[in-house]
Amino acid sequence: MALxxxxxxxxxxxxxNLFIVSSIVVAxxxxxxxxxxxxxxxxxxFVAVLLLYWCxxxxxxxxxxxxxxxxxxxDVADASLFGxxxxxxxxxxxxxxVLHRRLQMFDLRQQTTQVLGLFVLTxxxxxxxxxxxxxxxxxxxxxxxxxxxxxxxPLSLVLQALRQxxxxxxxx
Amino acid sequence: MLDNTHSFRFxxxxxxxxxxxxxxxxxxxxxxxxxxxxxYLESARGxxxxxxxxxxxxxxxxxxxxxxxxxxFSAQSDLKNQNQLLGRQHLGDAAQLAQLQSLQAENQQLRKxxxxxxxxxxxxxxxxxxxxxxxxxxxKVIVNKGADAHLQAGQVVMDDEGIVGQITRVYPWLSExxxxxxxxxxxxxxxxxxxxxxxxxxxxxTSQLKLRYMPISADLVEGDMLVTSGIDxxxxxxxxxxxxxRIERDAAYxxxxxxxLPVGGVDKHRHLLILSSLPKLPELPAAEPGSEDGKxxxxxxxx
Numbered sequence: 001m002a003l004x005x006x007x008x009x010x011x012x013x014x015x016x017n018l019f020i021v022s023s024i025v026v027a028x029x030x031x032x033x034x035x036x037x038x039x040x041x042x043x044x045x046f047v048a049v050l051l052l053y054w055c056x057x058x059x060x061x062x063x064x065x066x067x068x069x070x071x072x073x074x075d076v077a078d079a080s081l082f083g084x085x086x087x088x089x090x091x092x093x094x095x096x097x098v099l100h101r102r103l104q105m106f107d108l109r110q111q112t113t114q115v116l117g118l119f120v121l122t123x124x125x126x127x128x129x130x131x132x133x134x135x136x137x138x139x140x141x142x143x144x145x146x147x148x149x150x151x152x153x154p155l156s157l158v159l160q161a162l163r164q165x166x167x168x169x170x171x172x
Numbered sequence: 173m174l175d176n177t178h179s180f181r182f183x184x185x186x187x188x189x190x191x192x193x194x195x196x197x198x199x200x201x202x203x204x205x206x207x208x209x210x211x212y213l214e215s216a217r218g219x220x221x222x223x224x225x226x227x228x229x230x231x232x233x234x235x236x237x238x239x240x241x242x243x244x245f246s247a248q249s250d251l252k253n254q255n256q257l258l259g260r261q262h263l264g265d266a267a268q269l270a271q272l273q274s275l276q277a278e279n280q281q282l283r284k285x286x287x288x289x290x291x292x293x294x295x296x297x298x299x300x301x302x303x304x305x306x307x308x309x310x311x312k313v314i315v316n317k318g319a320d321a322h323l324q325a326g327q328v329v330m331d332d333e334g335i336v337g338q339i340t341r342v343y344p345w346l347s348e349x350x351x352x353x354x355x356x357x358x359x360x361x362x363x364x365x366x367x368x369x370x371x372x373x374x375x376x377x378t379s380q381l382k383l384r385y386m387p388i389s390a391d392l393v394e395g396d397m398l399v400t401s402g403i404d405x406x407x408x409x410x411x412x413x414x415x416x417x418r419i420e421r422d423a424a425y426x427x428x429x430x431x432x433l434p435v436g437g438v439d440k441h442r443h444l445l446i447l448s449s450l451p452k453l454p455e456l457p458a459a460e461p462g463s464e465d466g467k468x469x470x471x472x473x474x475x
Contacts, residue, residue: 029230033231033234034231064192065196068196068200076224079341079348082206082207082217083201087196087204090197097189129204
């Protein structure tokens with residue numbers, strides 16, 4: 001709780017655009033590591049988690065349009081259908097932007113259950129699109145939304161810590 | 173208090189989230205429709221891939237460094253054994269190669285006599301796999317040569333043993349290879365033993381291929397070797413594709429269920445061979461205006 005309350009006072013501190021962009025690039029990089037087999041099945045969608053984090057904490061700056069753009073890049077990187085990731089990230093960002101006030105009132109553990117719902121929704125949309133185009137569903141794919149949810153708490157803590165480091169450095 | 177300023181600014185900043193959601197969702201759906209139906213967006217994809225390529229290269233860096241370190245420390249005895257093995261194999265191959273050359277000469281002679289067009293020769297390019305399947309739903313790899321090495325969509329990819337796949341997309345420095353195990357990927361083949369022509373389909377899972385539309389009475393036995401027939405003008409003839417592993421003949425169905433295993437290391441090797449020039453075929457007679465010879469990456473041909 002202390003960890004969560006602390007950054008609330010800092011939250012109005014500016015977060016550089018560079019920081020946000022570089023964090024998303026790092027997430028694309030993590031998604032791009034050569035995952036294989038079961039690791040690929042269990043791979044959390046780092047980009048989705050990060051987009052949701054920024055949509056929740058900076059809904060003014062990071063919104064649906066940027067999520068769509070990132071989704072297009074994810075489509076190119078994954079060689080998937082153009083717009084498939086874009087659609088899912090758009091829906092995720094919409095959820096994050098609309099619910100950001102509610103999510104910010106909860107502590108991290110309570111957020112996790114809400115976040116799980118959002119991830120299940122986006123994963124379902126992705127699988128649905130795939131089912132419509134190719135006519136098959138791979139159920140193992142849905143394990144990814146559980147690992148993504150498990151990533152929520154550690155990622156939030158890490159990003160808050162990073163933001164505080166930056167604020168501390170700027171004040172000096 | 174701050175929340176108020178937030179919401180105040182929020183409503184001054186253009187359309188509501190709902191409007192944005194609808195707009196971008198429709199845009200995505202439109203893109204998906206165009207991409208799935210018409211494939212107009214390949215050039216846009218190529219342009220964007222230039223931006224994404226450095227990230228991809230960076231992501232594979234740890235793996236590549238790990239491999240290089242492993243290579244460096246691989247024991248000397250291993251290398252020695254390997255060297256001996258390769259030497260022996262080379263001797264064996266050299267004898268066969270000599271035989272092959274004489275056979276080729278003889279074959280050419282015979283074909284000339286029979287006034288048949290000579291079998292096209294093809295050169296090959298070596299490429300390295302830098303990405304393995306990135307998506308659970310797909311059987312694709314990305315290799316490190318692209319438009320800069322004059323690759324074209326439709327070229328055939330093989331390893332030292334057999335067909336691995338086909339290039340389906342070319343980016344400036346990369347290209348995407350669809351493996352033959354991709355669901356519904358089609359290769360026209362021939363049974364080596366008796367010349368029976370058919371087509372083989374990818375099954376979508378890791379290492380299986382299926383022959384569909386084989387009549388129950390078809391002359392197939394387990395262990396039959398399937399090689400490319402070369403009839404489509406895309407795959408050169410006579411390259412091993414798969415081996416029949418199981419045949420189920422059930423009188424209730426008109427067709428037998430035939431399961432095959434690919435011969436090439438579809439998900440094993442790092443280095444692949446890309447055959448550079450497609451064998452040229454004469455134009456199809458004008459009766460079929462819809463077919464594009466040699467261009468269509470997935471040759472669909474009903475038996």
